[in-house]
Amino acid sequence: xxxxxxxxxxxxxxxxxxxxxxxxxxxxxxxxxxxxxxxxxxxxxxxxxxxxxxxxxxxxxxxxxxxxxxxxxxxxxxxxxxxxxxxxxxxxxxxxxxxxxxxxxxxxxxxxxxxxxxxxxxxxxxxxxxxxxxxxxxxxxxxxxxxxxxxxxxxxxxxxxxxxxxxxxxxxx
Amino acid sequence: xxxxxxxxxxxxxxxxxxxxxxxxxxxxxxxxxxxxxxxxxxxxxxxxxxxxxxxxxxxxxxxxxxxxxxxxxxxxxxxxxxxxxxxxxxxxxxxxxxxxxxxxxxxxxxxxxxxxxxxxxxxxxxxxxxxxxxxxxxxxxxxxxxxxxxxxxxxxxxxxxx
Amino acid sequence: xxxxxxxxxxxxxxxxxxxxxxxxxxxxxxxxxxxxxxxxxxxxxxxxxxxxxxxxxxxxxxxxxxxxxxxxxxxxxxxxxxxxxxxxxxxxxxxxxxxxxxxxxxxxxxxxxxxxxxxxxxxxxxxxxxxxxxxxxxxxxxxxxxxxxxxxxxxxxxxxxxxxxxxxxxxxxxxxxxxxxxxxxxxxxxxxxxxxxxxxxxxxxxxxxxxxxxxxxxxxxxxxxxxxxxxxxxxxxxxxxxxxxxxxxxxxxxxxxxxxxxxxxxxxxxxxxxxxxxxxxxxxxxxxxxxxxxxxxxxxxxxxxxxxxxxxxxxxxxxxxxxxxxxxxxxxxxxxxxxxxxxxxxxxxxxxxxxxxxxxxxxxxxxxx
Numbered sequence: 001x002x003x004x005x006x007x008x009x010x011x012x013x014x015x016x017x018x019x020x021x022x023x024x025x026x027x028x029x030x031x032x033x034x035x036x037x038x039x040x041x042x043x044x045x046x047x048x049x050x051x052x053x054x055x056x057x058x059x060x061x062x063x064x065x066x067x068x069x070x071x072x073x074x075x076x077x078x079x080x081x082x083x084x085x086x087x088x089x090x091x092x093x094x095x096x097x098x099x100x101x102x103x104x105x106x107x108x109x110x111x112x113x114x115x116x117x118x119x120x121x122x123x124x125x126x127x128x129x130x131x132x133x134x135x136x137x138x139x140x141x142x143x144x145x146x147x148x149x150x151x152x153x154x155x156x157x158x159x160x161x162x163x164x165x166x167x168x169x170x171x172x173x
Numbered sequence: 174x175x176x177x178x179x180x181x182x183x184x185x186x187x188x189x190x191x192x193x194x195x196x197x198x199x200x201x202x203x204x205x206x207x208x209x210x211x212x213x214x215x216x217x218x219x220x221x222x223x224x225x226x227x228x229x230x231x232x233x234x235x236x237x238x239x240x241x242x243x244x245x246x247x248x249x250x251x252x253x254x255x256x257x258x259x260x261x262x263x264x265x266x267x268x269x270x271x272x273x274x275x276x277x278x279x280x281x282x283x284x285x286x287x288x289x290x291x292x293x294x295x296x297x298x299x300x301x302x303x304x305x306x307x308x309x310x311x312x313x314x315x316x317x318x319x320x321x322x323x324x325x326x327x328x329x330x331x332x333x334x335x
Numbered sequence: 336x337x338x339x340x341x342x343x344x345x346x347x348x349x350x351x352x353x354x355x356x357x358x359x360x361x362x363x364x365x366x367x368x369x370x371x372x373x374x375x376x377x378x379x380x381x382x383x384x385x386x387x388x389x390x391x392x393x394x395x396x397x398x399x400x401x402x403x404x405x406x407x408x409x410x411x412x413x414x415x416x417x418x419x420x421x422x423x424x425x426x427x428x429x430x431x432x433x434x435x436x437x438x439x440x441x442x443x444x445x446x447x448x449x450x451x452x453x454x455x456x457x458x459x460x461x462x463x464x465x466x467x468x469x470x471x472x473x474x475x476x477x478x479x480x481x482x483x484x485x486x487x488x489x490x491x492x493x494x495x496x497x498x499x500x501x502x503x504x505x506x507x508x509x510x511x512x513x514x515x516x517x518x519x520x521x522x523x524x525x526x527x528x529x530x531x532x533x534x535x536x537x538x539x540x541x542x543x544x545x546x547x548x549x550x551x552x553x554x555x556x557x558x559x560x561x562x563x564x565x566x567x568x569x570x571x572x573x574x575x576x577x578x579x580x581x582x583x584x585x586x587x588x589x590x591x592x593x594x595x596x597x598x599x600x601x602x603x604x605x606x607x608x609x610x611x612x613x614x615x616x617x618x619x620x621x622x623x624x625x626x627x628x629x630x631x632x633x634x635x636x637x638x639x640x641x642x643x644x645x646x647x648x649x650x651x652x653x654x655x656x657x658x659x660x661x662x663x664x665x666x667x668x669x670x671x672x673x674x675x676x677x678x679x680x681x682x683x684x685x686x687x688x689x690x691x692x693x694x695x696x697x698x699x700x701x702x703x704x
Contacts (some may be wrong), residue, residue, distance in 0.1 A: 043359070044359070045700070070354075283551065283671050308380055
């Protein structure tokens with residue numbers, strides 16, 4: 001609230017201070033980065049840490065402008081939290097395809113990165129989410145702490161802020 | 174009923190249906206003839222002295238090398254009388270053979286899922302099963318029966334380097 | 336056109352596998368007549384991680400971390416089930432302090448698990464406040480776990496032969512402080528929910544589970560006790576040192592979702608009571624007995640069950656005398672509890688189905704393993 005209530009008081013004293021110049025790209029990226037809505041994609045253990053504990057009052061995900069959506073069609077970000085099996089892999093691809101561009105993926109935890117503890121001797125676990133969808137951020141840990149989920153989101157926001165405007169419009173054509 | 178008297182009771186009452194019974198770590202364990210498997214289970218459930226109306230666990234074990242077949246092991250218990258016992262039966266099978274046995278779903282409906290799991294993971298066929306679909310594996314799974322011993326698996330099973 | 340001429344037909348709905356109220360990845364195929372559910376078919380296996388196959392390729396002490404991941408809401412209890420079974424198989428005597436520490440941790444984890452249940456169940460019903468309340472207390476318990484074993488969710492705390500680490504000095508005062516405030520926090524939840532008319536309408540008479548059906552489907556845990564069966568493995572077949580503690584088994588009367596809720600809230604109080612008795616009686620001495628990584632139990636088999644927060648959790652281990660198990664079967668509560676959903680969920684509104692699913696406290700990795 002501080003910046004919104006106090007900024008005009010300072011800026012109006014400067015001649016022409018009411019006008020802010022920036023590039024469209026920066027404006028778009030800033031607004032996109034500060035309202036990344038993520039899809040609830042809790043698969044296993046990481047869902048409790050990454051989605052529920054992080055969303056609860058102690059870590060408070062909402063202050064990053066991140067709100068969970070139950071539908072892929074309303075979300076920009078998919079946090080794959082947990083072990084992905086071959087059976088679920090097909091469904092993950094369908095859900096990813098349903099998300100509108102621009103879209104991002106965070107692979108949370110060892111299992112989503114490369115299979116984690118289920119890498120060896122296992123016949124049903126997919127060895128990493130990146131086998132089927134492109135991943136932007138990997139979070140190590142089994143499960144990662146909520147702090148590292150927050151750090152991953154900050155990193156993702158940095159990435160979004162640096163993006164070129166043409167990237168996503170080209171991909172939709 | 175305590176374990177000792179339960180062992181004695183079942184051995185006397187159902188002697189023609191079991192092959193043998195012994196005490197293993199304080200729990201009576203009986204070896205059952207495969208053709209009497211379902212009927213014995215039904216009787217133990219309905220008998221007012223045993224009242225085995227719940228299933229604690231239901232396992233299939235691959236004993237093809239040791240005993241020449243698969244073993245089904247079921248642990249049943251009674252909430253009311255607070256006792257439990259274990260029944261075992263051996264289904265002869267060699268190499269890639271698929272053994273068959275009558276389903277237990279008519280006795281305890283909870284075994285439906287257990288049997289679906291055993292069918293897909295071990296390759297045991299349950300006759301008259303009400304819902305013979307895959308449970309854990311995908312519908313288009315065709316890589317064999319992964320829980321069988323010696324199953325080498327597909328290319329996505331990674332073995333650690335020795 | 337009169338009402339009679341209107342053509343109606345049943346609608347098929349796929350709920351899941353990615354659905355916020357299925358608490359994991361479970362698919363329910365539902366046939367609906369208007370808003371009413373006529374038929375339910377659960378599809379599971381989306382999280383089948385072949386843990387039983389992995390068990391055959393790991394040494395006994397190496398398998399403990401995998402037990403955490405079978406039931407991530409109650410990892411301590413899952414650890415406990417495994418180590419109790421393995422120790423029974425190898426006749427390992429453990430120090431008394433370790434038994435007490437195990438009971439303290441298992442009961443604290445039971446509280447944490449029920450709090451997660453309370454949070455998700457109320458969110459399913461549309462109440463968001465209890466979620467924040469329950470997670471507040473859960474964080475306190477996680478702090479206790481973290482200072483003991485350095486992890487928040489998957490602890491790998493109990494080992495064959497004892498526990499991995501002793502509790503630090505600051506554990507006891509923090510635990511006592513928690514136990515002091517916790518009963519009043521349960522009162523808070525009860526104030527919010529127990530006699531709340533909306534909550535009563537959503538849960539009273541919803542998803543009635545008769546005693547006989549519960550027996551047939553081997554339902555266990557609070558869902559069974561909600562139907563009025565006084566059955567708790569901690570009392571019926573005492574394992575560890577549960578016979579030393581004084582606690583009650585709360586039971587319900589009707590077997591509806593409200594009864595299951597009430598039983599779990601009572602269990603929070605009972606668990607806190609056990610923790611208090613255990614910390615008072617905590618003896619000194621060793622907390623661990625060395626068991627080598629290549630520990631070889633004698634040939635034989637063991638079946639051992641414990642009372643986990645969701646019900647009966649059992650390990651059936653078959654050993655052939657080598658350092659690796661010949662076969663390990665893990666019996667979990669949710670696997671059996673989920674099977675009653677098609678029975679008790681029909682002839683309810685679809686919104687009530689969510690309430691019933693939540694009240695059974697199903698956790699999917701337990702079903703799939």
